[in-house]
Amino acid sequence: xxxxxKFLVWRIKHVRDRNFLIYLGILIGIVSGLAAVTLxxxxxxxxxxxxxxxxxxxxxxxxxPLIGILLTVLVSHYLFKEQMxxxxxxxxYNISKKSSxxxxxKMYSRMITSAITxxxxxxxxxxxxxxxxxxxxxSNLGRLVHLNYNKRTLLIxxxxxxxxxxxxxxxxxxxxFAIEVLLTDVTIAMFIPLLIASVFGSxxxxxxxxxxxxxxxxxxxxxxxxxxxxxxxxxxxAGLLSVYFTRTTFWVEGKLAKIKSILWRAMLGxxxxxxxxxxxxxxxxxxxxxxxxxxxxxxxxxxxxxxxLGVPDTPLAAILFFTVVxxxxxxxxxxxxxxxxxxxxxxxxxxxxGVMGFVFASSVNLVAGTEMLSVSxxxxxxMSGLMSxxxxxxxxxxxxxxxxxxxxTLFVPLMLVSAIAYSTAIYFxxxxxxxxxxxxxxxxxxxxxxxxxxxxxxxxxxxxTDLLKIAPEATLGELVSLVRKSKRNLFPVVxxxxxxxxxxxxxxxxxxxxxxxxxxxxxxxxxxHTAPAHVSPHENMQSVMQKFEATGAWNLPVLDDGKYVGFxxxxxxxxxxxxKLRRQNIG
Numbered sequence: 001x002x003x004x005x006k007f008l009v010w011r012i013k014h015v016r017d018r019n020f021l022i023y024l025g026i027l028i029g030i031v032s033g034l035a036a037v038t039l040x041x042x043x044x045x046x047x048x049x050x051x052x053x054x055x056x057x058x059x060x061x062x063x064x065p066l067i068g069i070l071l072t073v074l075v076s077h078y079l080f081k082e083q084m085x086x087x088x089x090x091x092x093y094n095i096s097k098k099s100s101x102x103x104x105x106k107m108y109s110r111m112i113t114s115a116i117t118x119x120x121x122x123x124x125x126x127x128x129x130x131x132x133x134x135x136x137x138x139s140n141l142g143r144l145v146h147l148n149y150n151k152r153t154l155l156i157x158x159x160x161x162x163x164x165x166x167x168x169x170x171x172x173x174x175x176x177f178a179i180e181v182l183l184t185d186v187t188i189a190m191f192i193p194l195l196i197a198s199v200f201g202s203x204x205x206x207x208x209x210x211x212x213x214x215x216x217x218x219x220x221x222x223x224x225x226x227x228x229x230x231x232x233x234x235x236x237x238a239g240l241l242s243v244y245f246t247r248t249t250f251w252v253e254g255k256l257a258k259i260k261s262i263l264w265r266a267m268l269g270x271x272x273x274x275x276x277x278x279x280x281x282x283x284x285x286x287x288x289x290x291x292x293x294x295x296x297x298x299x300x301x302x303x304x305x306x307x308x309l310g311v312p313d314t315p316l317a318a319i320l321f322f323t324v325v326x327x328x329x330x331x332x333x334x335x336x337x338x339x340x341x342x343x344x345x346x347x348x349x350x351x352x353x354g355v356m357g358f359v360f361a362s363s364v365n366l367v368a369g370t371e372m373l374s375v376s377x378x379x380x381x382x383m384s385g386l387m388s389x390x391x392x393x394x395x396x397x398x399x400x401x402x403x404x405x406x407x408x409t410l411f412v413p414l415m416l417v418s419a420i421a422y423s424t425a426i427y428f429x430x431x432x433x434x435x436x437x438x439x440x441x442x443x444x445x446x447x448x449x450x451x452x453x454x455x456x457x458x459x460x461x462x463x464x465t466d467l468l469k470i471a472p473e474a475t476l477g478e479l480v481s482l483v484r485k486s487k488r489n490l491f492p493v494v495x496x497x498x499x500x501x502x503x504x505x506x507x508x509x510x511x512x513x514x515x516x517x518x519x520x521x522x523x524x525x526x527x528x529h530t531a532p533a534h535v536s537p538h539e540n541m542q543s544v545m546q547k548f549e550a551t552g553a554w555n556l557p558v559l560d561d562g563k564y565v566g567f568x569x570x571x572x573x574x575x576x577x578x579x580k581l582r583r584q585n586i587g
Contacts (some may be wrong), residue, residue: 008146017151018192024141024155025193026200029162032134034205036166039111040209045575046119047285062278066270068120072113073266073340080109084342087132089432091156091182096438100152101143103348106136113342121272121284123332127167128344132386133184134159134201154190157183161194163203164396169206169401177396181434220376223413230373234360235385235417239424241356242349243387245330246425246433249345252334262340269339276332276519280325281305283332287351291383294358295376308568322355329355345433349390350383357382377410384480388418392432457541457576463558465566469494470499470524477519479509479527490555492564493528500557500564502528522543534559535568544568 043118050064076082087110094102100417114129138155147155155176165174173192175198257263277283282290282302293302303313303321333348361378365371380401387397398414431439470479472493482491483506488546493502508527512518532551534542535558547556548570558565 004144011145020145021151021154021193022196024138024145024380025158025197028134028138028141028155028158029165029197029200030204031137032130032159032162032197033201034208035133035137035167036130036163036201037110037205037208039115039126039133040167042111042115043119043126046115047564049272052119052516062274065121065123065273065277065284066267068117068122069266069270069273069336069339069341070263071120071264072122072342073118075116076109076113076340076342077262080105080113082106082109084110084113084340084451086434086437087128087342087344088181089158089437091132091135092438093433095153095156095182099149100139100156102132102136102139102156104136105141106132107140108133110342111325117336117341117343118285121163121277122336122343123277123283123285123287123329123348124341124343124345125286125347125350126343127164127346129342130163130404131160131344134161134163154193157190158193158197161198164201164400165198166201168400168404169202170400171195171198171202173396173400173403174201175392176399178394180396181391181432189347220374223377223410227373227377227413228416230360230364230378231381231413231417233356234378234382235420236424237360238353238385238417238421239355239384239389239427241352241511242386242421242425243428244327245345245349245352245386245390246429247434248330249334249337249433250436252331253338256335256338263339266340266480269335269341273332273335273339275536276328276335280321280328282322282355286347287329288347291351291354291379293438294354294379297375299358315362315366318367319359322359326352326355326359345390353383353386355382356386360411363373377413380405380410381413384414385417385421389421390433392422392426392435394418394422457573459535459537459539459541459544459568462568462572462576463467463537463566464569464572467492467567469564470504471495472523472525472528474524475520476509476522476524476527477511478526480513483509483513490567492557492567493524494564498563500531500534500559501525503531503557504528507538531557537565543575545573 015023072084076084084106088105088134093104094100110129110132114124118124118126135156136159138157138159139152142152142155160182161171161174161178163174164177165171168174175194178194178198250459256265256269259268273283290302293299299318300313303318329348329352333343333345336343337345357379358375360382361373361375364373365375384397384401387400388394391397395418398411401414402408402411429436467488467490468482469492470482472495479491489506491504492500493504495501502525504524504527506513508529512522532553533547533556535547535556536561537558544556548554554570555567558568
C-alpha cells in the first residue's frame, strides 16, 4: 500500500495530530451517520415487507421472532464466525484487553444481524449494534493510519457518539454517552473530535431522514412544583426497577448460556419470546411505536390490538396490563439476546422507563380522580430514570430526553429523577449490565489510569524463569557451586515433583559460604525460608501489586497448581509499566 505510506509521510510533515484527529472525526461521523440511516431504513423496510405477508396474528407475533433469531444465529455463527451478545460489553472488553482493536467484520456484522433480529420482531434495540459499528469504524480507521492506543480509543468514542447522535438526532447526548460509557480518560483536547463526529452524524441523519428520526415529541404540559414529591418517588421506583431489569436479564441469559447447542438455544429462546409477544404485543420489536402512542395519549389504540385476549378497554385494565408488560420486558430482551439474537438494551431501557412513567402517572390520576399529573411528561421522565439506572449513564439520559423534546422545560425533573434512580440502582448494583459480565470475569477496564496500565501487563510476559533451581537435599557445597554460575542472588528450592518448598538468598549463606568444613554437613533444607506470598500466572496485576505491597518483598514466586513456574520481580514490573505508559502517550 504505497499510496497509504506516502499519505502518512505527507500527513506527519504537514498536518498536526490535533487537526488530523478532527478530520478523522468528520469522516467517522459521516460514515457512522450513513450506517445508522441504513440500519434504521433496512429494519423499517423489512418490517413493512413482513407485515404484508402476515395477516395472521399468531404468525406475526410468534413465528417471525423465532425465524429472526434462528436466521441471526446461522448468519453470525457460519458467516461471521462471531458470538453476538451485548455489543457495548464487547467494546469495553476490546478497549480493556485488546488495545482498542475491533475486528473488521464488526463494521458490518452487527448491522446485518441486528436488522434481521429486530426486523423480525426481536425485543431489543438497534442502538448498541450501530454503536458497535461506529466504534469498529473508528478503531479500524485508527489502525489504518497507525494511531496509538489512546487515539484509537478516542476514535472508538467518536464512532459511538456519531451513532447515538444519528439515531436520536441528539449530538450532545452522543458525546456524553461516549464519555460516560466508553471513554475512561477524557481531556479537553479529546472533546473536539467527539463533538465534530457527533455533529456530522446528526447532520447526515437529519439530511437523509428529515423529521423521520427515531421519535421526537413536543411538550404539551409544563412542569409544576407540585410534581416534585411524585418525581422523587418515581426516581426511587425507577432505580429499583433498574436493578430488577439487570438481575432478571443476567439470570435469564445465564440459564440460556447453559444450553450448549446454539440451535436448541435459539429455538427455545425464540419460542419463549413468541409466547410472551402473543399475549403482550407491545413486546414486539423495539417498542418505540408503543412509546409514541403513550406520549400522544392514544392508549385505546394499543388496547384495541389486544382486545381479542379479553382485556377490557378501561384505565385500570390498561394500568394492570402495562405493569405486566414492564415485568416481562427484561425477560423478552434477555431471551432475544441470550438465545443468539443481535441487539442492545438501550431501547428496552427507554421502553420500560416510558411505560413505567405512564403507569405511575395514570395510577396517581386514577386514585385522585383527576388529571393531577401529566402522563406525557412522566412518560418522558420515566425514560430518563430507567436509562440512568440500567446503563449507569445519568447525564446521557438527561440530555437525550431534553434533546428529544427540543427544549429544557423538563430539565429539573429529568436531573432529579436521573440522580435518584442512579443512586438507588448503584446501591444494589455497582456495575451496569454492560460492565457486570466484565467485572465478574475480571476484564473490566478501571477508571484509574495507573490501574488501567497495570491491567494491560501480561504476567506471562514478565515472569523470570532464568533463576537456577536447587533441590532441598543438596549440600552447602553444591549451593556454592551454583552461586558461582549464577548472576542472581536468589535460588528457588524445588523438589523432585516440581514443587517450590523454599527460597535461599545470598544473605542466608553469607556467613558460612566460605567455610569449607561445612560444605558436606549443612543441607539446603536447613538454610531455606518460605516465600512471604506466591502468585498465580492467571492473577491480575492489581492483585499482584497488592501482594508486593503487603509483604514488602521485591521478588515473589509464581506457582501454577502448586508447581514452580518462575519469579516476579517488582523492578521488572515497574520497567514494563513505564514502557507501556510511554507507548500509550507516544504516537
